[in-house]
Amino acid sequence: MSGVDEVARPEGGSMQELLRVAPGSGVVDLTAVDPRSTPGLPAAAGGGQRRRKWARRQVELLGAGLGRQQEMLYASAKQAAGPQAPTSTPSQAGVDLAGERPRRVLLVLQSIDCGGKDGTIKRVAGAMNPRRLHICSFGPPTEEELRHDFLWRIRRALPPPGYVGIFNRSHYEDVLIARVESLVDETTWRSRYDVINAFERDLADNSITLVKVMLHISYVEQGERLMERLNDPTKYWKYSPSDLDSRARWDDYQAAYAEALRRCDTDAAPWFVVPADRKWYRDWAVAHLLRETFDAFDLGYPAADFDVERERERLRA
Amino acid sequence: MSGVDEVARPEGGSMQELLRVAPGSGVVDLTAVDPRSTPGLPAAAGGGQRRRKWARRQVELLGAGLGRQQEMLYASAKQAAGPQAPTSTPSQAGVDLAGERPRRVLLVLQSIDCGGKDGTIKRVAGAMNPRRLHICSFGPPTEEELRHDFLWRIRRALPPPGYVGIFNRSHYEDVLIARVESLVDETTWRSRYDVINAFERDLADNSITLVKVMLHISYVEQGERLMERLNDPTKYWKYSPSDLDSRARWDDYQAAYAEALRRCDTDAAPWFVVPADRKWYRDWAVAHLLRETFDAFDLGYPAADFDVERERERLRA
Numbered sequence A, B: 001m002s003g004v005d006e007v008a009r010p011e012g013g014s015m016q017e018l019l020r021v022a023p024g025s026g027v028v029d030l031t032a033v034d035p036r037s038t039p040g041l042p043a044a045a046g047g048g049q050r051r052r053k054w055a056r057r058q059v060e061l062l063g064a065g066l067g068r069q070q071e072m073l074y075a076s077a078k079q080a081a082g083p084q085a086p087t088s089t090p091s092q093a094g095v096d097l098a099g100e101r102p103r104r105v106l107l108v109l110q111s112i113d114c115g116g117k118d119g120t121i122k123r124v125a126g127a128m129n130p131r132r133l134h135i136c137s138f139g140p141p142t143e144e145e146l147r148h149d150f151l152w153r154i155r156r157a158l159p160p161p162g163y164v165g166i167f168n169r170s171h172y173e174d175v176l177i178a179r180v181e182s183l184v185d186e187t188t189w190r191s192r193y194d195v196i197n198a199f200e201r202d203l204a205d206n207s208i209t210l211v212k213v214m215l216h217i218s219y220v221e222q223g224e225r226l227m228e229r230l231n232d233p234t235k236y237w238k239y240s241p242s243d244l245d246s247r248a249r250w251d252d253y254q255a256a257y258a259e260a261l262r263r264c265d266t267d268a269a270p271w272f273v274v275p276a277d278r279k280w281y282r283d284w285a286v287a288h289l290l291r292e293t294f295d296a297f298d299l300g301y302p303a304a305d306f307d308v309e310r311e312r313e314r315l316r317a
Helices: A015-019 A049-081 A117-127 A171-175 A186-205 A219-231 A242-248 A250-264 A279-297 A308-316 B015-019 B049-081 B117-127 B171-175 B186-205 B219-231 B233-238 B242-248 B250-264 B279-297 B308-316
Strands: A104-110 A133-137 A164-168 A208-216 A271-275 B104-110 B133-137 B164-168 B208-216 B271-275
Touching: A015 A271, A015 A279, A049 A117, A049 A279, A049 B233, A104 A117, A104 A171, A104 A279, A117 A133, A117 A164, A117 A279, A171 A186, A171 A250, A186 A208, A186 A250, A208 A250, A208 A279, A219 A242, A219 B308, A242 A250, A242 B308, A250 A271, A271 A279, A308 B219, A308 B242, B015 B271, B015 B279, B049 B117, B049 B279, B104 B117, B104 B171, B104 B279, B117 B133, B117 B164, B117 B279, B171 B186, B171 B250, B186 B208, B186 B250, B208 B250, B208 B279, B219 B233, B219 B242, B242 B250, B250 B271, B271 B279
Parallel strands: A104 A164, A104 A208, A133 A164, A208 A271, B104 B164, B104 B208, B133 B164, B208 B271
Antiparallel strands: none
């Protein structure tokens, strides 16, 4: 059993194994995933209310560890870039994919309304180093965005080298809401799965590791969270009457998600389904998915590209 | 004396009053500001090592409060925007200043090397909600940026409505390093103070509140922090031999800072000098400057723009 200030490993496999959506089976059945389940949660977490507190503390510890990995990621990118260190200004955001590039990580968060995307960012990203994060939220496309192909705004939002990107919604909206609400005709959205797979393959080939997460909540839980927003005046702003129209199309959205997961779960860019009725489990699971991604990089700090002893002499002088 | 879980107010005035650089006097003497001093620190902080712990805890509490204010700021912006809620994608970042706009806040951090910009962002922004932050770091301008006027990349990096922007370095580099290292001729940099003042006046007129902070460290402290980087292999990546060339021009940089502070300290966009040899004080002071900025807005949550009771009925149905 791990101490209170150590990161405990998931039980039964890595979170990437436990949460990967039916790899290779060609079938995705979301009804088979219980939104209240807690895959990988170790016995050390305890039971009842204790689990929540344990998981919150674990997320803080995981965040601190991720902060160190973020720094190594950035340090490598900086060294590779030379005097023109990577920055995060919009005029330099990830349009250029050419050449040998240091690694980037991109967490893609998708869910239906009330699924907890904002909360996940607040808790998980909030425990990391904000300086090296590149968070982008995608709303309904603007007129300018609509004049371009659906990936145009996505390409412009990719994290710069050395940064961790987080997408709050993404290009998947273009096969989800676009499909369910018939914003485009069927031929158009049907063609997008292959376009997305080619795009993500290209990102992976250019050192951008995607971590695609669907936060999976139940119909009952969504109802409760919507009612919470209607019962608390500090939450009215989160509510829109159109949320209930979307809720009325629950089955259509679940079907659209299942197809997106099935068609776009690739080895280059796998999909993970995180049971998300329990917020503390959700945050813990996402933090581990990120951690396992970073661990696979086996990062370290770059060696000095100057003569350390000589610089010490210069400084003392 | 305040409890351990309450935010304590600064003593002797607001931090904006205590740290404003010689308002109206027309003289800025940086040597008169002791980088180890702690203006506004209340007696409740205690002495010795206790102060550091106290200040760190206060920054966490201030951050949680700022998180709530960030949410109100965003909620107002969202309500004002209607269905096209403000997002943070680069293709929508703050280029459009026209019309009635909800408030934005922009923290501008400047300092010489090792002044603590990164650390401040990690601690202060790290205690806020990362979802509503828009952090941009400015390095040496790229070729594309150099083809435009010096404010081009700055305009593109302004926070979207409802967001809090943080600039790690800024347009002030164009009257600091550009001046000291003679990257442009004197006529060019001399003309920029007025251009900056007009630009910042325009931002203020368009609801962007600037909080301009110079982190002020001593020559001795800079030497110690540089040596730390040379003595710790996990910090080599932060070091560049050119740091010592800049250090050799310490007086030139101090003079350039003093002139920038004197020429560009306006009521529309005041400059604050934060003594920054003590990291815990630095973070505490910056958090309070942000807090006072938000408090002046007197924010609240927007009223519902729908019939709450009717929506509750619909949800129950």
